[in-house]
Amino acid sequence: QVQVVQSGAEVKKPGASVKVSCKASGYTFTGYYMHWVRQAPGQGLEWMGWINPNTGGTKYAQKFQGWVTMTRDTSISTAYMELSRLKSDDTAVYYCARGQGSIGAPCDYWGQGTLVTVSS
Amino acid sequence: SYELTQPPSVSVSPGQTASITCSGDKLGDKYACWYQQKPGQSPVLVIYEDNRRPSGIPERFSGSNSGNTATLIISGTQAMDEADYYCQAWDTSTVIFGGGTNLTVL
Numbered sequence A: 001q002v003q004v005v006q007s008g009a010e011v012k013k014p015g016a017s018v019k020v021s022c023k024a025s026g027y028t029f030t031g032y033y034m035h036w037v038r039q040a041p042g043q044g045l046e047w048m049g050w051i052n053p054n055t056g057g058t059k060y061a062q063k064f065q066g067w068v069t070m071t072r073d074t075s076i077s078t079a080y081m082e083l084s085r086l087k088s089d090d091t092a093v094y095y096c097a098r099g100q101g102s103i104g105a106p107c108d109y110w111g112q113g114t115l116v117t118v119s120s
Numbered sequence B: 001s002y003e004l005t006q007p008p009s010v011s012v013s014p015g016q017t018a019s020i021t022c023s024g025d026k027l028g029d030k031y032a033c034w035y036q037q038k039p040g041q042s043p044v045l046v047i048y049e050d051n052r053r054p055s056g057i058p059e060r061f062s063g064s065n066s067g068n069t070a071t072l073i074i075s076g077t078q079a080m081d082e083a084d085y086y087c088q089a090w091d092t093s094t095v096i097f098g099g100g101t102n103l104t105v106l
Helices: none
Strands: A003-006 A010-012 A018-025 A034-039 A046-051 A058-060 A068-073 A078-083 A092-099 A107-110 A114-118 B009-012 B018-023 B032-037 B044-047 B061-066 B069-074 B083-091 B094-097 B101-105
Touching: A003 A092, A003 A107, A010 A018, A018 A092, A018 A114, A034 A068, A046 A068, A046 A092, A046 B094, A058 A068, A078 A092, A107 B044, B009 B018, B018 B032, B018 B083, B018 B101, B032 B061, B032 B069, B044 B061, B069 B083
Parallel strands: A010 A114, B009 B101
Antiparallel strands: A003 A018, A018 A078, A034 A046, A034 A092, A046 A058, A068 A078, A092 A107, A092 A114, B018 B069, B032 B044, B032 B083, B061 B069, B083 B094, B083 B101
């Protein structure tokens, strides 16, 4: 069955970077986009971007351009999201979610979420 | 930039029909999908391509999309449907989420 499993919670200091991993199983990793979405405490969902695991191509939300990097390692069916220059308001749960297909498709399988806490 | 607008909250009595709207410029020209999120859990896709249900989603969930408004309809609402609901659409190659609607069943 399709599974998307994320790495564990992180605590970072302001100005640091965080890298969250997302391991896929149960399907062909390179056949489906992977999205990253975050949710600050008590807030709504905020889309950060997607990566095409087949080509490595990416599209980031304008807010995160120059600040987020999405990569993948096809040999281990894992996608990564790295956010740099962390601030306290980057404290959030970060989700990866499989795109049902490519552009235009919804997110049909979501990871369990990774809590990133930014605190001095 | 493209925006999707949802009411912050909707209330419904058990067994009645709940309607949650999502508004955006010419949204009917795009596909809309909907996610359900319960406290402490990851979102779950409940409607995609305006009105299609993924496997395992109860038939009481349905959707429509026309003009500037997409609507999630929950018929015979049950207590277990109490959750936050988010609409989502694509604008060219970017994903847009609505702000979310808290559905209360009381």
